[in-house]
Amino acid sequence: MAMKVFLVDDSLIIRQRLTRFLFNLGQVQIIGESAEAHDAIDRILKLRPDVVILDLQLLNGTGFDVLESIKKDKPAPTVIILTNFPYPEYRKKC
Known part of the structure; x- marks a missing residue:
């Protein structure tokens, strides 16, 4: 059974690259993606993925x-969580 993954990133290029990478792993199904916070929340709660990759x-x-x-x-x-921010307080908050 494939792991259901939802991607959340404001960069279309990053979402496309993650999709390609995860597809090549096999046993992963991308069930949705979003660039917006509120849209992502609604869709994640509706689709119920196993994993969320979140910027x-x-x-x-x-x-x-x-x-x-x-x-x-x-x-x-x-x-x-994926981010370019190096701040320790962000790590702690996550």
């Missing part, structure tokens, strides 16, 4: 907004 910088919000909302859902998906 912190998004359109109309932040990855923290998404993380806070989807972690309330039970069972919450596993979340992998």
Whole structure:
């Protein structure tokens, strides 16, 4: 059974590259993607992926907004944070 993954990143290029990379791994199904925080929250709660790959910088919000909302859902998906920000406080908040 394939692992269901949802991608959240404001960069179309990053989403495309992640999709290609994950496809090549096999046993991974990309069930959705979004560049916007509020859209991502709605779609993640509806689609219920196993894993969310989440950028912190998004359109109309932040990855923290998404993380806070989807972690309330039970069972919450596993979340992998991708970011270029080197700040220790971001790591702690995640």
